[in-house]
Amino acid sequence: MSVYDKAVKLLIDGCVVAIPTETVYGLAANAFNPAAIERIFAAKGRPRDNPLIVHVADLEMARGLGLEIPELAERLAENFWTAGSPLQGPLTMVFKRKTARALRAAPPQRGIIPDEVSCGLDTVAVRVPNHPAMLEIIRQCGFPLAAPSANVSGSPSPTKAEHVYADLSGKIPLIIDGGDCDCGLESTVVMFDENKIKILRPGAVTAEMLSEFGEVEVEDGGSIHSPGTRYKHYAPRAEVIAVEGDAEGFGEFVITNPEAKTLFAKLREFDELGAEQIFIQLPEPAGIGLALYNRIIRAAEFKIVKAEV
Numbered sequence: 001m002s003v004y005d006k007a008v009k010l011l012i013d014g015c016v017v018a019i020p021t022e023t024v025y026g027l028a029a030n031a032f033n034p035a036a037i038e039r040i041f042a043a044k045g046r047p048r049d050n051p052l053i054v055h056v057a058d059l060e061m062a063r064g065l066g067l068e069i070p071e072l073a074e075r076l077a078e079n080f081w082t083a084g085s086p087l088q089g090p091l092t093m094v095f096k097r098k099t100a101r102a103l104r105a106a107p108p109q110r111g112i113i114p115d116e117v118s119c120g121l122d123t124v125a126v127r128v129p130n131h132p133a134m135l136e137i138i139r140q141c142g143f144p145l146a147a148p149s150a151n152v153s154g155s156p157s158p159t160k161a162e163h164v165y166a167d168l169s170g171k172i173p174l175i176i177d178g179g180d181c182d183c184g185l186e187s188t189v190v191m192f193d194e195n196k197i198k199i200l201r202p203g204a205v206t207a208e209m210l211s212e213f214g215e216v217e218v219e220d221g222g223s224i225h226s227p228g229t230r231y232k233h234y235a236p237r238a239e240v241i242a243v244e245g246d247a248e249g250f251g252e253f254v255i256t257n258p259e260a261k262t263l264f265a266k267l268r269e270f271d272e273l274g275a276e277q278i279f280i281q282l283p284e285p286a287g288i289g290l291a292l293y294n295r296i297i298r299a300a301e302f303k304i305v306k307a308e309v
Contacts, residue, residue, distance in 0.1 A: 027044060056128055251277060
């Protein structure tokens, strides 16, 4: 039995499995199975009001989930969810659930996402991952996978299998080692207000990239609709302090000019070295820098100091 076959069997049986994606490692379970979803929250120690992202193999699978997918979202999916597209990238889109009346009038759905995934909200966050392991397992299962990051809630996101093992060993039955994640930063999360694209969580798909398709607005602060925005996130055991300006000379444990692919791994590395404080230089909040800025200030619980020029 291959590791993929083992993962599929576990997921069908209602277990949770750690699977690599292009962003970070995900802790996956059958998105239609409320008991399996509960195992995600229990393994992570995740607050029950923090919704999960549903991972699908393609737009066609997303269409079968009883959601309202606007025309603008279809256009974004064609570009950011489609293999081979020059804009393909990690984009999560938040859709409203269809009303009971609309569901009765629509073609039969493949399945309805339970409240346990959306934490009772009238919206569901969906994305197509760009990693052969996650995509193949979803296709073999035949159902979507709910999958937050495969770490203890609030700690730095896992970009290597050993990070997952350090946090969740003994709590889950299988960790698939897919090497280092290509992106190393969680997906961009957006929702729609008519023809406006609202960024709820910045990521590698930037505001500049999305602006080709409509007006873009970056929401300031945590959104109840977006996973990963309402609580302390991405933080190591050490105290993190964000630095505006040149961070050199602030101490032994300093991250200057942070990169998306290495930020979380560096935070874990400093924890292993016994750091008590970590100073991180804030990037300019534009392009991918906005996503890094967002992760750093949340890891620092919004503690920011200004370096003297």
